[in-house]
Amino acid sequence: MITWIIIIVVIALIAIIYMTQFNGLVKMRTYVEESWSQIDVQLKRRNDLIPNLINTTKGYAKYEQETLARVVGLRNQMTEIPAGDRQKTMEVSNQLSGSLKSLFAVAENYPDLKANTQFTQLMEELSNTENKIAYSRQLYNSSVANLNMKIQSFPSNIVAGIHHFKQSDYLQVPEEEKETPKVNFDDDFKGFDK
Amino acid sequence: MLFQQIAQNKRKTIYVLIGFILFVSLIGAAIGYFYGTWLGGLIVAVVIALVYTLIMVSQSTNVVMTMNHAREVTDANEAPELFHVVEDMALVARVPMPKVYIIDDPSPNAFATGNDPQHSAVAATSGLLEMMNREELEGVIGHEISHVRNYDIRISTIALALTSTISILVNFGMRGLWWGGGNRNRKEGSSAIDLIFMVLSILSIILAPIVATIIQLALSRNREYLADASSVELTRNPHGLISALQKLDSSQPMKNVDSASAALYISDPKKKKRTSHLFDTHPATADRIERLEKM
DSSP: OOOHHHHHHHHHHHHHHHHHHHHHHHHHHHHHHHHHHHHHHHHHHHHHHHHHHHHHHHHHOOGGHHHHEEEEHHHHHHHSSSSOOHHHHHHHHHHHHHHHHHHHHHHHHHHHHHHHHHHHHHHHHHHHHHHHHHHHHHHHHHHHHHHHHHSSSSSSHHHHHHHHHHOOOOOOOOHHHHSSSSOOOOHHHOOOOO | OHHHHOOOOOOHHHHHHHHOOOOOOHHHHHHHTTTTTTHHHHHHHHHHHHHHHHHHHHHHHHHHHHTEEEEOSGGGGGGGGHHHHHHHHHHHHOOOOEEEEOOOOOOOOOOEEESSGGEEEEEHHHHHHHOOOOHHHHHHHHHHHHHHHHTTHHHHHHHHHHHHHHHHHHHHHHHHHHHHTTTSOOTTTOOHHHHHHHHHHHHHHHHHHHHHHHHHHHHHHHHHHHHHHHHHHOOOOOHHHHHHHHHHHTTOOOOOGGGGGGGGGSSSSTOOOOSSSSSSSOOOOOHHHHHHHHO
């Protein structure tokens, strides 16, 4: 009788541990996917904003056609990347962030453009999306770190093996962002102290 | 370092809260002693504390925002930078978007309140938005969102409620002392132990409000360090918060600030300079910056 009770208790315990480990893995995998979809939303939003930006700056920045063309080229390249290729998407996205940054730096030479309210609004919108891309990438990478740790550590590694949970790859962070993390177009104009 | 500090601060907060609850019970028992039943006093005190806390917790956002003359911002275009930074910080801290409030005051400051991350609010002064660049604003808002994520907003509301409970109890107790309470049926010429109890009760009733304030303030100081550390965890950029703290420290005091909520703000809104630090609501800015630089 007692032996049976002990066996049942042990089985129940194992089942509970198994369940919590499995649910934990599912939750972490969901976190990774969720943070990717957040990045995706912002990338799409930025792609929608760029035509407005081009229209607004075109009249002013006659001499910066090269920069504008580069932004448009990279934007179109973004739309052509197949949906599943996260590394490639982020690689092109990082280049686009860089050329947008130089476009805003160039705008410094055009006082009329800086005074244009539509332009300043676009600038806030774009730095907002750039920041959100950077922050959701940070969230993505920390979610991936948690998932990968869970897949490797005991006892969740057994559950992960049975249900074929796969480790995810980190997204590349551009070199200059490792130093000062977030994009800040506004500051080029505001200066440090207002 | 970061995670150690967070774990350590969380532990301390729990100890202090337990201490606070024991303290309320003790005061209740001391007062009850004068009314003839220490157990009755203890039970009444704990019940009052619970009811008061529940009321405060369920109403905190409305009450606190009205007390501080804050108006809600519902449209992102009204204060785009603030709104977007709150969105960013909520995103990376994985909490729902809090309500956003603005207080019209030229002195830079900010606070967070609410019951839990699902019902939270962040308020910033118009001075803060004027004075800070985006990095600094991120540091400040990161600090406030950390208060939300770490459930500090609930703890500070509870601490506020318990301090208020103690002041109610002490009022009651003082009356008991004055009139000698209902405890006249005690045997005359009772033992020395009775006398000791009596003196201890009187002492604890008199000292209670002071001790309660000190505990509340110590709790709030610890939470400031923790929120600073968590803010850097969110922004990955200690420089923004360091430079924001320097600006906050060198600014003017706020015009009309509610003194009960002073402990909620990121930086002491009254800018009081005291020789003793026992009654400070906030740790010295120099200490906070020093800790941030070590991370």
